[in-house]
Amino acid sequence: MIGDRGGDAGVPETGGIYRRLGVEPIINGRSTFTILGGSLMPPAVLDAMRQAADSFVDLSELEEAVGRRLADLTHNEAAFVSGGAAAGLFLGAAAAMARDTEDGVLRLADLGSLPREFVIHQAHRVPYDLAIEQAGGRLVVIGRAGQPDEGELVDVLGAATAAIVYVPKAHLAQDVLPLDLVVEHARTLGIPVIVDAAAQLPPVENLWRFTRSGADVALFSGGKALCGPASSGLVVGSARFIERMTRNAFPLQGLGRPMKVGKEDMVGLLAAVEWYLELDHEALTREYEMSVDYLVRWARRRVDVTVAREALGEAGQPTPRAHVSLRHGTGQDRDELLASLRATPPRIDLLADPDRGFYVAPETLRPGEEKVIARRLADLLEAARPPITDD
Ligand SMILES: *Cc1c(COP(=O)(O)O)cnc(C)c1O
Numbered sequence: 282m283i284g285d286r287g288g289d290a291g292v293p294e295t296g297g298i299y300r301r302l303g304v305e306p307i308i309n310g311r312s313t314f315t316i317l318g319g320s321l322m323p324p325a326v327l328d329a330m331r332q333a334a335d336s337f338v339d340l341s342e343l344e345e346a347v348g349r350r351l352a353d354l355t356h357n358e359a360a361f362v363s364g365g366a367a368a369g370l371f372l373g374a375a376a377a378m379a380r381d382t383e384d385g386v387l388r389l390a391d392l393g394s395l396p397r398e399f400v401i402h403q404a405h406r407v408p409y410d411l412a413i414e415q416a417g418g419r420l421v422v423i424g425r426a427g428q429p430d431e432g433e434l435v436d437v438l439g440a441a442t443a444a445i446v447y448v449p450k451a452h453l454a455q456d457v458l459p460l461d462l463v464v465e466h467a468r469t470l471g472i473p474v475i476v477d478a479a480a481q482l483p484p485v486e487n488l489w490r491f492t493r494s495g496a497d498v499a500l501f502s503g504g505k506a507l508c509g510p511a512s513s514g515l516v517v518g519s520a521r522f523i524e525r526m527t528r529n530a531f532p533l534q535g536l537g538r539p540m541k542v543g544k545e546d547m548v549g550l551l552a553a554v555e556w557y558l559e560l561d562h563e564a565l566t567r568e569y570e571m572s573v574d575y576l577v578r579w580a581r582r583r584v585d586v587t588v589a590r591e592a593l594g595e596a597g598q599p600t601p602r603a604h605v606s607l608r609h610g611t612g613q614d615r616d617e618l619l620a621s622l623r624a625t626p627p628r629i630d631l632l633a634d635p636d637r638g639f640y641v642a643p644e645t646l647r648p649g650e651e652k653v654i655a656r657r658l659a660d661l662l663e664a665a666r667p668p669i670t671d672d
Contacts, residue, residue, distance in 0.1 A: 319504030509553030606638035
């Protein structure tokens with residue numbers, strides 16, 4: 282094939298800087314996964330970062346000014362920029378443990394005498410909750426699959442509880458207590474609630490919804506749907522709790538110092554939030570629907586796959602995606618197919634399901650890449666088709 286990096290589907294050729302290093306770029310049909318680079322920053326964000334790189338500035342002054350503007354934009358009392366949502370989880374844990382100390386600064390030597398338990402529902406466990414343990418916290422896991430057990434929550438909360446951690450994935454709503462109810466129990470005991478909403482955009486209202494429900498703080502990834510710097514995180518919430526987080530955060534030289542946030546990241550995330558709030562979200566959803574429609578129509582014409590449109594994205598956010606399954610007897614193994622897609626240009630990365638299928642998520646595709654994906658899938662499926670024999 283000629284120009285086979287998607288050029289004939291009208292996708293602009295990019296990634297030269299990576300190829301010069303011998304690293305072939307990837308078409309991302311998996312979604313905003315950090316391991317693939319998160320998301321692509323729009324020109325407004327890149328331009329802001331470029332301008333930020335032009336002069337020196339007092340980082341504490343900048344942190345405060347950016348925080349005030351982010352708080353206004355997201356209808357929260359306070360906000361600040363962390364070095365990613367996982368860093369926000371670390372700082373939230375530090376602030377929660379040190380909340381009753383005089384200066385609010387977490388010191389390792391004091392851990393023995395502080396509340397250290399972080400209550401989390403089993404369905405809310407994520408690989409990133411390691412950041413809580415990194416700060417010296419201990420996870421107290423409650424709940425069983427499909428059982429929002431209010432009694433168990435009430436039983437575990439006590440003087441040793443530092444905070445409740447809540448991951449508001451819409452598709453888990455049946456399995457866990459609603460956030461309002463969790464907040465109610467926490468409030469009566471003066472226990473903070475930390476919401477890890479790293480991948481919970483869209484909808485845009487989530488930027489203020491969780492904190493309006495009474496959570497002390499909500500954390501978002503700067504490098505996922507917000508399309509800001511991958512190394513940034515948006516922290517929004519109550520002035521008191523966020524002030525406590527900043528006492529443990531960069532640029533101060535406490536435990537959060539290794540999670541650095543550059544001036545370009547601060548300004549870049551602010552530009553990303555401004556951009557995100559101005560986005561025509563309905564138009565964007567229509568674009569996603571068109572990509573998914575294209576893939577669904579393509580797959581329906583084939584005998585070797587079945588296809589369905591799914592309403593929710595990987596993290597439960599309301600972003601549609603296509604779910605493709607290989608029929609039995611196609612001669613193609615799902616894992617081999619996905620490995621082949623990833624092996625040679627145009628390299629494509631897709632998310633496997635727990636069975637024989639995979640998803641194609643539209644939100645990280647550039648225009649036309651859904652066609653590149655369909656064409657490569659067709660090539661690989663046809664190459665694997667069992668030979669027709671005479672007998
Ligand atoms: C992606 C993600 C994180 C980590 O976010 P970073 O900004 O990459 O640090 C944390 N929690 C959840 C639920 C996530 O999906």
